[in-house]
Amino acid sequence: xxxxxxxxxxxxxxxxxxxxxxxxxxxxxxxxxxxxxxxxxxxxxxxxxxxxxxxxxxxxxxxxxxxxxxxxxxxxxxxxxxxxxxxxxxxxxxxxxxxxxxxxxxxxxxxxxxxxxxxxxxxxxxxxxxxxxxxx
Numbered sequence: 001x002x003x004x005x006x007x008x009x010x011x012x013x014x015x016x017x018x019x020x021x022x023x024x025x026x027x028x029x030x031x032x033x034x035x036x037x038x039x040x041x042x043x044x045x046x047x048x049x050x051x052x053x054x055x056x057x058x059x060x061x062x063x064x065x066x067x068x069x070x071x072x073x074x075x076x077x078x079x080x081x082x083x084x085x086x087x088x089x090x091x092x093x094x095x096x097x098x099x100x101x102x103x104x105x106x107x108x109x110x111x112x113x114x115x116x117x118x119x120x121x122x123x124x125x126x127x128x129x130x131x132x133x134x135x136x
Contacts, residue, residue: 035124035132039066053112061104062096070096073126078118086114
Protein backbone atom coordinates (compact mmCIF):
# COMPACT_ATOMS: atom_id res chain seq x y z
CA UNK A 1 0.00 0.00 0.00
CA UNK A 2 2.78 2.41 0.94
CA UNK A 3 4.60 1.67 -2.34
CA UNK A 4 1.43 2.48 -4.32
CA UNK A 5 1.01 5.82 -2.53
CA UNK A 6 4.63 6.75 -3.21
CA UNK A 7 4.24 5.70 -6.86
CA UNK A 8 1.10 7.84 -7.26
CA UNK A 9 2.80 10.78 -5.57
CA UNK A 10 5.83 10.54 -7.86
CA UNK A 11 3.58 10.22 -10.93
CA UNK A 12 1.71 13.38 -9.93
CA UNK A 13 4.96 15.27 -9.54
CA UNK A 14 6.28 14.14 -12.93
CA UNK A 15 2.99 14.78 -14.75
CA UNK A 16 2.40 18.11 -13.02
CA UNK A 17 5.86 19.57 -13.65
CA UNK A 18 7.37 19.13 -17.11
CA UNK A 19 11.13 18.77 -17.27
CA UNK A 20 12.69 21.68 -19.10
CA UNK A 21 16.02 21.38 -20.89
CA UNK A 22 18.95 23.27 -19.35
CA UNK A 23 19.46 26.81 -20.59
CA UNK A 24 22.46 27.81 -22.70
CA UNK A 25 24.01 29.50 -19.66
CA UNK A 26 23.89 26.25 -17.67
CA UNK A 27 25.39 24.12 -20.43
CA UNK A 28 28.03 26.59 -21.68
CA UNK A 29 29.96 26.98 -18.45
CA UNK A 30 33.74 27.20 -18.76
CA UNK A 31 35.88 24.31 -17.60
CA UNK A 32 37.69 24.88 -14.31
CA UNK A 33 41.34 23.91 -13.87
CA UNK A 34 43.24 24.11 -10.59
CA UNK A 35 47.01 24.34 -10.25
CA UNK A 36 48.22 22.63 -7.08
CA UNK A 37 51.55 23.33 -5.37
CA UNK A 38 54.03 21.28 -3.38
CA UNK A 39 52.27 22.17 -0.12
CA UNK A 40 48.64 22.92 -1.09
CA UNK A 41 45.88 21.37 -3.20
CA UNK A 42 42.57 22.83 -4.42
CA UNK A 43 39.54 20.61 -3.71
CA UNK A 44 35.83 20.66 -4.52
CA UNK A 45 36.26 23.37 -7.15
CA UNK A 46 33.17 24.20 -9.18
CA UNK A 47 31.73 26.98 -11.26
CA UNK A 48 28.17 28.12 -11.91
CA UNK A 49 26.45 30.93 -13.76
CA UNK A 50 25.29 33.78 -11.56
CA UNK A 51 23.91 37.09 -12.80
CA UNK A 52 26.24 38.58 -15.41
CA UNK A 53 29.16 36.29 -14.59
CA UNK A 54 30.41 33.10 -13.00
CA UNK A 55 30.75 32.15 -9.34
CA UNK A 56 33.80 30.03 -8.54
CA UNK A 57 33.85 28.10 -5.27
CA UNK A 58 36.73 26.00 -4.00
CA UNK A 59 38.69 24.87 -0.96
CA UNK A 60 42.43 25.15 -0.47
CA UNK A 61 43.86 22.31 1.61
CA UNK A 62 47.29 21.85 3.11
CA UNK A 63 48.81 18.51 2.08
CA UNK A 64 49.47 16.04 4.92
CA UNK A 65 52.66 16.42 6.93
CA UNK A 66 53.23 20.04 5.85
CA UNK A 67 53.78 22.86 8.32
CA UNK A 68 54.11 25.82 5.96
CA UNK A 69 52.31 29.10 6.54
CA UNK A 70 48.91 29.60 4.98
CA UNK A 71 48.59 31.22 1.56
CA UNK A 72 46.77 34.58 1.48
CA UNK A 73 45.21 34.87 -2.01
CA UNK A 74 43.97 32.70 -4.86
CA UNK A 75 44.46 33.93 -8.41
CA UNK A 76 41.61 33.23 -10.83
CA UNK A 77 42.21 33.62 -14.58
CA UNK A 78 39.65 33.66 -17.38
CA UNK A 79 41.10 31.98 -20.49
CA UNK A 80 40.02 32.28 -24.13
CA UNK A 81 39.81 29.40 -26.60
CA UNK A 82 43.49 29.87 -27.61
CA UNK A 83 44.66 29.95 -23.97
CA UNK A 84 45.17 33.71 -23.63
CA UNK A 85 44.38 35.25 -20.26
CA UNK A 86 41.31 37.48 -20.70
CA UNK A 87 41.23 38.78 -17.14
CA UNK A 88 42.56 38.00 -13.67
CA UNK A 89 40.96 38.48 -10.26
CA UNK A 90 42.13 37.62 -6.76
CA UNK A 91 40.21 36.01 -3.91
CA UNK A 92 41.09 36.32 -0.23
CA UNK A 93 41.89 32.95 1.35
CA UNK A 94 40.88 32.55 4.98
CA UNK A 95 43.79 31.27 7.04
CA UNK A 96 44.41 27.52 6.81
CA UNK A 97 44.95 26.38 10.38
CA UNK A 98 48.09 24.51 11.29
CA UNK A 99 46.01 22.09 13.34
CA UNK A 100 45.83 18.63 11.81
CA UNK A 101 42.01 18.54 11.92
CA UNK A 102 41.57 21.87 10.08
CA UNK A 103 43.68 21.63 6.95
CA UNK A 104 41.25 23.32 4.51
CA UNK A 105 39.87 26.79 3.92
CA UNK A 106 36.97 27.59 1.56
CA UNK A 107 36.59 30.64 -0.68
CA UNK A 108 34.41 32.02 -3.46
CA UNK A 109 34.81 34.71 -6.14
CA UNK A 110 32.79 36.25 -8.96
CA UNK A 111 34.05 36.62 -12.53
CA UNK A 112 32.31 39.03 -14.91
CA UNK A 113 31.46 37.90 -18.44
CA UNK A 114 33.58 39.51 -21.16
CA UNK A 115 33.15 40.19 -24.88
CA UNK A 116 35.40 37.19 -25.55
CA UNK A 117 33.87 33.84 -24.60
CA UNK A 118 35.47 32.30 -21.52
CA UNK A 119 36.43 28.71 -22.31
CA UNK A 120 38.37 27.87 -19.17
CA UNK A 121 38.94 29.26 -15.69
CA UNK A 122 42.27 28.53 -14.00
CA UNK A 123 42.75 28.79 -10.22
CA UNK A 124 46.13 28.92 -8.48
CA UNK A 125 47.86 30.55 -5.53
CA UNK A 126 48.67 34.20 -6.28
CA UNK A 127 52.34 34.71 -7.18
CA UNK A 128 53.00 38.47 -7.17
CA UNK A 129 51.22 39.28 -10.45
CA UNK A 130 52.64 36.35 -12.43
CA UNK A 131 50.29 34.13 -14.45
CA UNK A 132 49.34 30.75 -13.03
CA UNK A 133 51.88 28.07 -13.83
CA UNK A 134 50.67 24.80 -15.25
CA UNK A 135 50.79 21.73 -12.97
CA UNK A 136 54.15 20.03 -12.89
